[in-house]
Amino acid sequence: MPLKIKSGPFKQRLAFELNNDFMRKAVSSAQDGLGVRRDIATDQLGEWEKWREAGQEIRQHTVNNLAHYLEQFSEQATKSGAHVFFAKDDVEATNYIKQIAERKNAKKIVKSKSMVTEEIGLNAALESIGCEVVETDLGEYILQLDDHDPPSHVVVPALHKKKEQIRDVFVEKLNYKKSADPEELAKHARYTLREKFLEADLGITGCNFGVAESGSICLVTNEGNARLVTTIPKTQITVMGMERLVPTFEDLDVMVSLLTRASVGQRITSYVTLLTGPKKQEEVDGPEELHVVIVDNGRSKILGTDFQEILQCIRCGACLNVCPVYRHIGGHAYGSIYPGPVGAVLTPLLDGYEDHKELPYASTLCGACTDVCPVKIPLHSLLLKHRQKIVETEGKAPISERLMMKAFGFGASTNSVYTGGSKMAAVSLKILLKNKQSISNGPGLLKEWTNSRDFPTPKQSRFRDWMKEREGTKND
Amino acid sequence: MTKLQRNKVELPISSVYSALETNSLKEVFIESARLIRADIIETTQTNLLDTLTELIKEIPPEKVLSSIERGNTEWDAWLQANTTTWNPTLGSKNIQHAEQATVGLTYCDHALAESGTVVLLNENNKGRSVSLLPEIHVVLIPTNSIIPRLQKSMTMLSERIKQGKPIPTCINFITGPSNSADIESYLVVGVHGPLRTIYVIIDEET
């Protein structure tokens, strides 16, 4: 599916998701568990802050010199026998991949998890030419079987699904006859997917990191499906976002050490796989033909702007795991393949503000995301920058709010206006008190507060009045 | 390709090095390996073949696939009698063997103490499938091949590149059995890759 996953207004999606008790419980529980494991793993490494600085330097340097490293990566990958294709956008990328599938007469395709392939709508494009595309990552497999339910997290895509729901999907689609026990479900997935791996003509993967000095593809996984996808089929296509490079293997050490700890609290995942070129002639397994499709799709437009730092992202999902807003609204509410803080920054950049102008406001700017990011992206500052753009350059702020802020501008800079305003507020809001100490049912915007909280009344005698009186008494 | 100016940040030292002040590489490796649910067997070079024989005694040779390079006559004889070897001349039949095998037997090129990881360089025709398709992956780890952490592994690869030497088409850093927490965040051990990983740690004799 392409970048946007849900249509309809933000508030509508929000209302729906806030009512999803299971999802909220699952997300809170996952956040809490992952938080503990992340802390243990980062403590184990020691001096986590210094590692973050190292990670920031690597990714910042790479993004600052992206053209150089893309050229190096491309040269080296080509030398190793891979075909490298630069795709300007989703259409170019999917057309290139469809051509390979047609040329190879590849009808059975297996895929490992890749956010960028979802961004470009790859599965639908391949299905339109008669290919069977099977997602092999357990979470993505479940979602695909369940009528293409979109992912709700960048690392744990089926977080919003109950095991009973998963069992029902397996019963309906896979002739499953056992229980909702996760081990039995996983066993059945292993069994059904093993056949798919062995029969596949074409394997498609994403790319956690491209190593520029060797043109290598690095995959960081736990399940083993990415290894199978790159071992059995005769043709392999790896799709990579153009910013996902590191200069050298030494840099890769730092990035892998940061990624696995920040993402899932592991010192390293079960499999870190480095692939350089297709298989040698005398080798038996591995692809005979390897293509690397490097996707732009709006990323190059971000270079040189105030938002460039978002390109440092390594898709670890740590920001989702600490976000107090994501905790309650879940991934689908963001309406994008990329949810959470990173999604709120990235989505308007790739897909415009029109459909996504609420996302940067779905945040208290608490900074938890900035604090946890292993490559020190100032996420909360980028959200604020979006707000500034939405108001000033894009002109997409609601009119009533603009008027209120204009009034604020006067009231907060002109003493007479402030004094008049505060006295008026004290008097008018007093009407809402109705013999109580605080307001429980406010008008207009105040209603958003009083729906769930009491609101204090502005005092008749403000602090400054007390100070003035005190100064007066002092001077007597 | 010109090298660019960089202000590299000096890397902090991982705490594994403090652990290594009081424990051997082998001890630290074993502790890490336990955490990631690998099964651990300790043996010596002398006893190695006996240990392996015991380990696979219930499994017929056609279900034990090995990608170990032939070495001395004793090894060759044992492999011949007890395993099926990955044989490039058989082409894709090897993949069938791997799929039908219960055990995949490999050496590792080196191992990482910090994370309990074994590093397999799939060169000299060792076959990617051997450590992947069978249900059980048995990996032989000489204690003198254990290094502290990932850094040195990566530096060695960088060195090869700088010297213009090709690196293998496939390198795997394997840490225990496959797993997933995709269903209600419940950790399931054994998904698409091996369900069990057995580390056979071999002490070299003095």
Place this chain on the structure above:
Amino acid sequence: MTLRVTLFSTCLVDLFQPNVGIATVELLEKLGCEIDFPPAQICCGQPAYNSGYLHEAKPAMIHLLETFQHAEYIVTPSGSCALMLKEYEHVFQDDPKWHAIAKQVASKTYELTQFIVHVLGVTKIDTSLSGTAVFHTSCHMTRLLGAKEEPKLLLNNVENLTIQPLTGQSQCCGFGGTFSVKMGDISAEMVKEKVEHIKQVSPDYLIGADCGCLMNIGGRLSREQQTIEVLHIAEVLNQGMEG
């Protein structure tokens, strides 16, 4: 030597929590400071700035810079307002005149507990409050301003007060300024969870260092008719101290 402290009370204190301003003044005076209160002060501009209204926020910021540029020490009982004042440097980076003044103001701005601990050098204040309390760590003050340890240090030295561990202590309460009304539904869920965590330990007091957070959490506690008393740290430290 008596330090002359220029107090920035903040608009929330001025309009809704004058008691916090009073406690701040009395506390600082008891600690030997002289208080200067420029009556021209209004608001740091956060409500507009954090909503993306840079143009509308600037007049408020300039007014504040004019009001405070003479000060030796600017102290405010709000971590988020102290942070905003320090942000002015960045806001006016393209304006040579105001940038210079903003830089100067930033260097002499302190949140209250930061000032007490680092400038006055005081960690134990002779005060007592009997009972149990939980402390909510405000996000802007801790993560962004960096004042993490100062309030805890001061509270731990209050006689007879037991600070209880709070689940999700550093999790945002859902205030976020205009977020609390712009995204009221999400804000409500966040503050409800915060209150659930507080109720788990049934403290006598909820203590915080930022009025926005306290109004938010206090508002929910009141709605749930909880008898937990909400106090700003200035009020706690000012308790029972001899003047």
